[in-house]
Amino acid sequence: MKPSILAVALFCVVLFNGDRPVSGAAASTDATSCNSRKKNSPQLVKIPRLKNTWQIQRKCKFPSAKHVGFAIDVFYKKWLRQFGDKDKKVLSTLNNMMIEWGEKPKAITGGAFDVNGDPISGTARGLTLMPGYIWIWENRYQRIAATALIHELVHAALWSQQGYHGDPDHEGDEFKGWTAKHTKFIREVNTLLANTDI
Numbered sequence: 001m002k003p004s005i006l007a008v009a010l011f012c013v014v015l016f017n018g019d020r021p022v023s024g025a026a027a028s029t030d031a032t033s034c035n036s037r038k039k040n041s042p043q044l045v046k047i048p049r050l051k052n053t054w055q056i057q058r059k060c061k062f063p064s065a066k067h068v069g070f071a072i073d074v075f076y077k078k079w080l081r082q083f084g085d086k087d088k089k090v091l092s093t094l095n096n097m098m099i100e101w102g103e104k105p106k107a108i109t110g111g112a113f114d115v116n117g118d119p120i121s122g123t124a125r126g127l128t129l130m131p132g133y134i135w136i137w138e139n140r141y142q143r144i145a146a147t148a149l150i151h152e153l154v155h156a157a158l159w160s161q162q163g164y165h166g167d168p169d170h171e172g173d174e175f176k177g178w179t180a181k182h183t184k185f186i187r188e189v190n191t192l193l194a195n196t197d198i
């Protein structure tokens with residue numbers, strides 16, 4: 001067999017393996033399952049429904065990758081209806097994302113603003129480090145609706161659409177993008193998630 005044909009064949013096998021539907025029997029070893037034997041060490045868990053989106057979590061109890069996938073799905077459907085997604089940039093970001101969950105809030109070292117655009121200090125519940133990398137504090141409620149996930153996804157979506165920033169000062173005047181509609185949107189999505197106990 002010619003080397004080039006072999007290479008193509010291998011490439012296809014890799015692709016097809018990656019796209020194989022998840023079977024219940026293999027659940028303990030597939031990428032979308034959290035391995036509880038790893039106890040408190042960080043592990044990468046694939047988010048179902050999305051192409052190449054993963055989360056880094058420490059314990060398996062919260063949040064489940066399935067619920068995160070559901071929350072992102074709800075986020076995108078509503079975003080599409082309300083704000084649109086020309087060129088599918090938001091969809092592409094959501095499909096290629098790393099979500100890191102943290103046990104403790106992160107100390108703010110500068111450059112953080114409240115919803116009105118006023119600088120704040122203290123600790124952060126979530127951070128969008130770049131459109132495809134967000135950090136979220138788990139907090140104690142064991143509910144995605146109580147975390148900053150949806151808030152950070154708005155930053156990530158705006159960043160994908162604008163290209164330069166995710167509007168760190170929210171409704172403030174220095175950066176453009178975030179409006180009162182985005183603040184309301186977060187409330188609505190989180191209410192929806194809370195109503196389904198997620």
Ligand SMILES: [Zn+2]
Nearest residue numbers: 151155168170
């Ligand atoms: Zn923010």
